[in-house]
């Protein structure tokens with residue numbers, strides 16, 4: 067099936083991710099080695115490229131005034147994950163790779179050698195094999211629409227893009243179309259009108275704000291479901307909140323995330339419809355009411371504290387035993403931690419094709435004008451009568467209502483360790499506001515320590531929808547993906563695998579889970 071056939075057919079099929087993975091092909095044979103001359107060869111191992119070149123020793127010797135340093139070696143290995151591209155030009159073979167400069171930084175580098183002594187066909191076949199090994203299920207030469215928010219974080223997005231991200235994309239021969247966002251909401255306008263056949267990826271050089279806008283821009287289109295399935299949305303961390311990068315790449319280093327995008331495999335992502343007033347929006351990360359929302363949005367005056375601002379706000383409210391009364395109805399899918407753990411473990415080795423990780427979506431064009439291309443809301447909107455089987459239960463002592471679609475909410479804040487990208491569920495945490503002060507303190511520390519999930523007073527459920535209605539408060543904070551929305555009732559409904567991202571594993575977040 068050609069790429070264009072694929073576009074006309076099932077929008078949820080993906081030739082790259084559903085094909086046999088190259089790891090199956092990584093068998094060591096005679097063809098694994100390309101002998102360049104008497105002093106140099108390239109060998110494909112199961113997870114690394116091994117370069118043997120006597121020239122390395124000679125070069126090091128020259129650098130050391132002719133005295134051979136201890137440990138000077140003629141062999142170097144490059145992990146296959148770090149191979150960006152390889153080609154033959156003129157009489158040379160060039161292998162481009164990501165070279166580690168420090169724990170948090172890589173840069174594009176190249177190894178070159180003459181191929182005058184070997185048959186060009188043999189060299190070409192070996193290069194093609196190297197690229198198959200190096201990319202596995204990941205698509206090669208992705209076409210990327212890059213959106214740069216020049217005001218994200220501390221205003222460093224432009225520099226990070228040109229110095230750390232672009233050189234890696236260029237070395238991997240990605241096709242780039244770069245655009246800066248000019249105002250708040252610009253990413254919605256851009257993606258709503260984008261020619262989706264021209265790109266494979268939308269990469270946001272920003273915080274979590276731009277990916278939120280991109281999902282919503284795609285969601286506003288008449289062909290929303292197709293656009294959300296075709297285009298992978300990724301973040302290149304340039305903002306103050308970079309949760310998406312922590313979850314999908316395990317880092318907030320811009321250069322390492324660029325490599326993760328190049329090697330990332332298409333992964334369906336659950337998206338959540340939020341209806342509030344007459345609006346329908348999409349959420350990809352989290353929704354919070356109570357202490358987390360207030361710490362996130364209500365501590366602007368403490369910005370000087372940096373990331374400690376959140377911890378400080380959290381502590382003040384927990385110790386003050388602040389409560390945020392509300393009425394709540396929830397569609398619970400899994401209610402006990404043992405079953406939740408079981409579901410997580412079952413996903414560990416799941417290599418099923420991505421076409422099985424979406425929907426089923428019921429119809430479209432039936433949404434009363436809001437989000438016509440999106441799936442129909444099976445639970446209706448916040449303005450409809452409650453779905454059958456739901457009832458609004460009063461929670462007068464609610465301290466923290468926190469629903470997560472990804473694991474990390476920030477660096478070291480793995481609030482939702484059992485979340486999965488496409489299990490069709492949000493993970494919900496509810497904590498009473500009047501728990502003892504010592505217990506509150508331990509709760510906060512347990513998030514960083516990775517023991518939060520098992521704490522007895524932490525109620526953790528998997529849910530497919532909910533309605534929440536704050537009460538007895540004149541005003542307050544509701545956060546959807548870190549953005550403030552009106553302090554009014556809202557309803558949420560999960561759509562399994564409606565969106566698409568690129569991930570390293572293809573089925574899990576890069577956070578310690580609950581296995």
Ligand SMILES: Nc1ncnc2c1ncn2[C@@H]1O[C@H](COP(=O)(O)OP(=O)(O)OP(=O)(O)O)[C@@H](O)[C@H]1O
Nearest residue numbers: 218219247248249250251272273274275305306307
């Ligand atoms: N040129 C621009 N001028 C002003 N705002 C913009 C511009 N481009 C994007 N924005 C807005 O900036 C907001 C924040 O974006 P982003 O998430 O990239 O940064 P951040 O630093 O993580 O966010 P925050 O300011 O919430 O901490 C988004 O709402 C986005 O619409």
